[in-house]
Amino acid sequence: MIKVNENFGKVQDSYLFSTIAKKVAEYQKNNPDKKIIKLGIGDVTRPLPTPCIEAMKKASDEMGDANTFKGYGPEQGYDFLRKAIIENEYKDLGIDIDEVFVSDGAKCDTGNIVDLFSQDNKVAILDPVYPVYLDTNVLSGRSGKFNNGKYDGIVYMPTTEENNFIPELPKEKVDMIYLCFPNNPTGTTLSKEELKKWVDYARENKSIILFDSAYEGFIVDENIPHSIYEIEGAKDVAIEFKSFSKKAGFTGIRCAYTIVPKSLVAYDNDGNTYKLNSLWNRRQTTKFNGVSYVVQRAAEAVYTPEGQKEIEENINYYRENAKIILEGLKNINIKTYGGVNSPYIWLKVPEGKTSWEFFDELLEKANVVGTPGAGFGPSGEGYFRLTAFGTHENTIEAMKRIESIF
Numbered sequence: 178m179i180k181v182n183e184n185f186g187k188v189q190d191s192y193l194f195s196t197i198a199k200k201v202a203e204y205q206k207n208n209p210d211k212k213i214i215k216l217g218i219g220d221v222t223r224p225l226p227t228p229c230i231e232a233m234k235k236a237s238d239e240m241g242d243a244n245t246f247k248g249y250g251p252e253q254g255y256d257f258l259r260k261a262i263i264e265n266e267y268k269d270l271g272i273d274i275d276e277v278f279v280s281d282g283a284k285c286d287t288g289n290i291v292d293l294f295s296q297d298n299k300v301a302i303l304d305p306v307y308p309v310y311l312d313t314n315v316l317s318g319r320s321g322k323f324n325n326g327k328y329d330g331i332v333y334m335p336t337t338e339e340n341n342f343i344p345e346l347p348k349e350k351v352d353m354i355y356l357c358f359p360n361n362p363t364g365t366t367l368s369k370e371e372l373k374k375w376v377d378y379a380r381e382n383k384s385i386i387l388f389d390s391a392y393e394g395f396i397v398d399e400n401i402p403h404s405i406y407e408i409e410g411a412k413d414v415a416i417e418f419k420s421f422s423k424k425a426g427f428t429g430i431r432c433a434y435t436i437v438p439k440s441l442v443a444y445d446n447d448g449n450t451y452k453l454n455s456l457w458n459r460r461q462t463t464k465f466n467g468v469s470y471v472v473q474r475a476a477e478a479v480y481t482p483e484g485q486k487e488i489e490e491n492i493n494y495y496r497e498n499a500k501i502i503l504e505g506l507k508n509i510n511i512k513t514y515g516g517v518n519s520p521y522i523w524l525k526v527p528e529g530k531t532s533w534e535f536f537d538e539l540l541e542k543a544n545v546v547g548t549p550g551a552g553f554g555p556s557g558e559g560y561f562r563l564t565a566f567g568t569h570e571n572t573i574e575a576m577k578r579i580e581s582i583f
């Protein structure tokens with residue numbers, strides 16, 4: 178008899194975006210003449226930079242010619258792209274890294290990385306959180322049952338107003354620590370000094386930090402690390418995930434990369450060490466066959482001067498939206514966080530309302546859709562996320578409407 182992975186019975190369905198979609202559809206059906214503006218979803222809207230498009234066209238032509246046709250590529254990514262990443266993302270920061278694994282997404286990599294680790298590990302996540310880290314650990318058996326809004330056995334590290342969105346080091350010993358900065362959903366960051374505390378903790382406790390840096394491209398402030406490897410000692414304790422999705426508009430094209438330094442190890446019960454770089458290589462060569470040549474050429478083109486210029490223009494476009502949202506909310510005395518080094522604005526819901534009640538109010542009175550904080554974890558209650566990924570016109574109009582109802 179075929180037995181099921183019973184962890185699927187444990188993991189909670191994420192009703193967040195489907196509930197939002199249902200509520201929006203229902204409202205639109207009853208109010209067909211209303212123009213709803215969506216500032217809820219974490220997807221980009223600006224088109225790809227021109228050099229990326231040109232690179233893909235050229236690569237497509239190469240695929241149509243027997244002399245330049247490419248079949249299976251290296252599972253770790255083509256050298257041309259890995260070199261471009263090392264040069265532009267790391268050498269320029271003074272970081273000596275060459276352990277790059279190209280992939281089709283940071284979502285897949287942050288999810289698949291659990292393959293390397295024993296089920297016995299204690300997992301710590303931020304709360305609120307990008308759900309992938311939590312759900313993939315539940316599905317692979319690193320949690321107990323869902324109980325009162327939380328999974329037993331998982332360590333939740335609240336980031337709220339009370340701690341200025343700076344998570345505290347866990348009181349109990351944890352093994353796998355997921356950090357995401359600039360953060361989704363809160364839009365907040367950690368300084369180098371704050372991040373250093375986590376690196377030191379991981380070194381002392383022989384833990385690993387799984388550092389998601391998907392929003393690195395949005396950083397403007399000086400003292401915010403663009404890579405965890407800017408922190409001394411991080412190469413011994415951290416895996417870093419980066420993506421072209423938010424930085425270069427690749428959410429639909431799919432290209433990302435993960436750094437697994439050769440100095441990283443995990444231990445068995447007898448204290449023997451295993452190099453995580455070798456394990457990840459083994460995992461990828463077993464289960465993954467690489468990113469398409471055409472897409473890797475597009476990613477390489479991100480680093481051309483024209484590519485860099487267009488990316489910066491697009492990110493500035495989103496930054497301008499974030500500013501409009503921050504100013505609008507300030508005008509009506511709503512407290513905000515994030516939105517400076519991040520496309521996400523995390524706002525404090527006015528006293529006395531839950532984040533879902535605030536959602537309903539914005540939808541019904543302003544016809545604006547955002548994301549209720551409670552959908553990202555128990556500590557997200559009382560907060561609400563707006564994104565800067567809309568158009569200027571819609572963002573301005575949305576803020577005008579929101580201001581008018583308060």
Ligand SMILES: *Cc1c(COP(=O)(O)O)cnc(C)c1O
Pocket residue numbers: 219281282283284285307357361389391419420421422423427428432433
């Ligand atoms: C969008 C996002 C990613 C990027 O995922 P891709 O699979 O590379 O598109 C990764 N982490 C977080 C927190 C995100 O919000």
